[in-house]
Amino acid sequence: MRDAFLQAAIDEAQKGLAQGGIPIGSVLVIDGKIVGRGHNQRVQQGSAILHAEMHCFEQAGRLSPADYKKATLYSTLSPCDMCSGTALLYGIPKIVIGENQTFQGPEAYVRSRGVELSIVQDEECIKMMQDFIAAAPELWFEDIGKI
């Protein structure tokens, strides 16, 4: 059975897909409760910075440094340089990653900075991204800054 928080992140990704967006979702969990949820907003808000994890951090609002330090970030996809950097800025100790088969962020560097990464390789997460990349490769490349 899938972790309820990863499921919540997948629900966010599917919400984004239903809106015509990029299907990546994220939740932030503190003390066993979801304090922020988000999904990629490139299409919906024309945003260059609201990846799912960024949207999730923003929706969680201004938190204290102490709160971040007991948080776990869930994302359906391996966090990119930007989203990994945000987790490092706030000292998030643990990230649960749905999959890193279709894209892999700077995981070795993030681990070297003391963050625990748990890679689930969830089949639904992998299929969501495979289908999306096949359907909209230019949008995907824009989202990860690749030519």
Place this chain on the structure above:
Amino acid sequence: MRDAFLQAAIDEAQKGLAQGGIPIGSVLVIDGKIVGRGHNQRVQQGSAILHAEMHCFEQAGRLSPADYKKATLYSTLSPCDMCSGTALLYGIPKIVIGENQTFQGPEAYVRSRGVELSIVQDEECIKMMQDFIAAAPELWFEDIGKI
């Protein structure tokens, strides 16, 4: 005489300060033109992610991967993990930094990824941050996730 683009970033920082915000500013330059401007929005928008550089990237809007690869990012302060990560995501080749005396981001790592960093050590940038940190240390620590 100060670089006009660094001056534009300082103008952004001062705009933020006049709004009661954190005095850090940024501009993004492509082909000799400013395509985005921003200043820290923690206070003004209650934002956890809109550091000056992030606000600047967002104000620049959705750009093509090719555009980012000829851009220079200017910031009054050494970019933190989040903002450095965003520059890495988009393959920004050069960052001009007003100062890194009051705060230093992951500069060695950013350089190791092939980005050229130019550190100006501008006296006005240093003084803006020294004065701000002395006046509002808790807000500053929140902004950089430090307890």
